[in-house]
Amino acid sequence: MIEVKDIFKSFGDNEVLKGITADFKPGVTSLIIGSSGSGKTTLMKNMVGLHEPNSGKVMYDGRDFTQMNTQERIEIRKEIGMLFQGSALFDSMTVEKNIRFPLDMFTDQSRAEKLERVNFVLERVNLAGKNNLYPSELSGGMMKRVGIARAIAMRPKYLFCDEPNSGLDPKSSIMIDELLQEITEEYDITTVIVTHDMNSVMGIGEHILFLHQGEKWWEGSKDEITSTDNKELNEFVFATKLMETLLKKK
């Protein structure tokens, strides 16, 4: 479980996070939603240590990440997988080498064992046989799936995804969402997804955190989100014509 306790973060005079507190449970897909500039990506970056909070704590199964030294953080990071908005695959490496890279760095497995793991995760993301392609030869959806494969190669306990659907067509987007949810349940991973895609919210939003102007404005599930009277959340949820139409039909 990941616990975020009273996180504050500012850049100069701009206060981006104002005392966020939340728990993210294993086996549950948690979504952090909010409009652009609400602080959702900053919150995620504070959780994984890419940014340092001004105050507050991030606990990984009771271990205080914010108080750890570099070496202790490295140990925690071996338990973390992350899918970046642009996939962040290494351009100079093939799909296989991208996925094998953390295994090469941190395990003493034989080449055959590593290849077996690479093939397993590639099959898991429906990309079996694409080992020798370079990132430049992949579509956006395929790059995301390779990113997921790389993120789960080390069997992480915590999975973070930054805008996993951005730039994808609706069908690919749903495929990625379903894949993330399946992986989360199958391996009992604590998954945190930053998104502003309402399809994802309604599809896999078991636990949703709505941020507004750096504050936690609402917390609940996809079943509760359409019936809330929270003005800012409603404005966010029903900003698209599709959601408006669906609600009218309902």
Add this chain to the structure above:
Amino acid sequence: MVFYHFGKYILMLKAVFRRPEKMSIYKNEVFREMVDIGLGSLGIISIISIFIGAVTTVQTAFQLTSDLIPKSIIGGITRDSTILELSPTICSLVLAGKVGSSIASQIGTMRVTEQIDALEIMGINAPGYLILPKLLGGVIMIPLLVIVAIALSITGGYLAGVASGAVTAAEFVQGLTTDFIPFTLVVAMVKALIFAFIITTVSAYQGFFTNGGAIEVGRSSTKAVVISCIAILISDYVIAQLLL
């Protein structure tokens, strides 16, 4: 501002020299960088060196009009100016453009496409993994390139001198072998090592702390070349003052 960047540069170097996660992977990366920096620059360094030597000989001959000065001195001047200054400094300035801009843009692109964040999330020491192999590749290969440059410059000087009739082959060789001070080669190697360190680390610093997108990557690359060139020229003067 200068002190802020210098402090950040020193902190980056501290991270670069942290213990590698897996030596075998770093070793392979060092070999790859040696090929990239060394073999990749051999062509341009060879062409430049031959012409530097040729021009030095022709221009020295042009200035030595007095009959009282033996022509053999042309060989000596070409040798000393090539070893002490032209080969290490001009080659390093060219390499700052070629290798430095490549390092800055490569690391800068990795920064703006979140590849460096991905390394850090995996628990990998990103400065160490990305910069140390380039630094080692540079400090091993750039001195070797300078040795090649010295040899080719002197050869270029010999060919140009003899072909133009400014000096005979025997006079040039006599000049080359008279009053040679081996310590000048030590100075050249010290310069090459320090310039290699500057080129790789300054460029890596510019790339590593790139913010923004493609335009900023271009800016980082330009800044890497400009700052490396200035740092090379300043340290060239300091080394000359200290060692000669």
